[in-house]
Amino acid sequence: MAIEKTFVAVKPDGVRRGLIGEIIKRFEQRGLKIVGMKMLWADEEFASEHYFEHKEKPFFGRLKEHITSGPVVAMAVEGADSISVTRKIVGPTGGDVAPLGTIRGDLGHMGIKHACEKGKICLNLVHASDCKENAEREIKLWFKPEELHTYKRADEDEVM
Numbered sequence: 001m002a003i004e005k006t007f008v009a010v011k012p013d014g015v016r017r018g019l020i021g022e023i024i025k026r027f028e029q030r031g032l033k034i035v036g037m038k039m040l041w042a043d044e045e046f047a048s049e050h051y052f053e054h055k056e057k058p059f060f061g062r063l064k065e066h067i068t069s070g071p072v073v074a075m076a077v078e079g080a081d082s083i084s085v086t087r088k089i090v091g092p093t094g095g096d097v098a099p100l101g102t103i104r105g106d107l108g109h110m111g112i113k114h115a116c117e118k119g120k121i122c123l124n125l126v127h128a129s130d131c132k133e134n135a136e137r138e139i140k141l142w143f144k145p146e147e148l149h150t151y152k153r154a155d156e157d158e159v160m
């Protein structure tokens with residue numbers, strides 16, 4: 001078990017649907033600590049850097065269009081194994097296949113309208129870094145060092 005930081009963002013579709021609070025709650029209630037948070041509107045250059053691993057993919061242009069279509073709530077999230085734990089809380093990419101109990105499974109499927117239609121960007125509400133290297137890179141990209149905070153959650157003192 002390692003205490004690590006990861007990068008999580010409520011994407012523009014999550015912000016537009018009024019799900020910021022609901023999404024943040026899922027991480028907080030699992031005991032993860034928000035150590036940095038802000039709302040910002042990424043431009044195309046910033047989006048290219050964030051998603052650079054997808055630059056050869058056919059959906060890269062549409063992906064950038066989506067992430068720059070509105071403001072994003074960016075978070076640095078700290079906790080034991082936070083990279084894999086946040087990915088579990090978020091769920092698999094497609095809201096139509098994500099299990100119930102995950103953010104994407106519970107909130108990412110819009111009934112008969114698929115959240116992950118072929119040829120379209122999956123409107124899956126949230127981003128979470130997928131490995132240590134990307135977590136470090138993404139936190140550095142989205143946050144200045146002074147925007148990250150060190151504090152104790154109340155429940156950290158309650159562990160016997």
Ligand code: UDP
Nearest residue numbers: 059063092093120121122123124127128130
């Ligand atoms: N995406 C998509 N179609 C795909 C693969 C990805 O629309 O076939 C979008 C989707 O919004 C996803 C993002 O691109 O969240 C980044 O893709 P990735 O494979 O990194 O998925 P994630 O890590 O977000 O689950």
Ligand code: MG
Nearest residue numbers: 127128129130
């Ligand atoms: Mg990814």
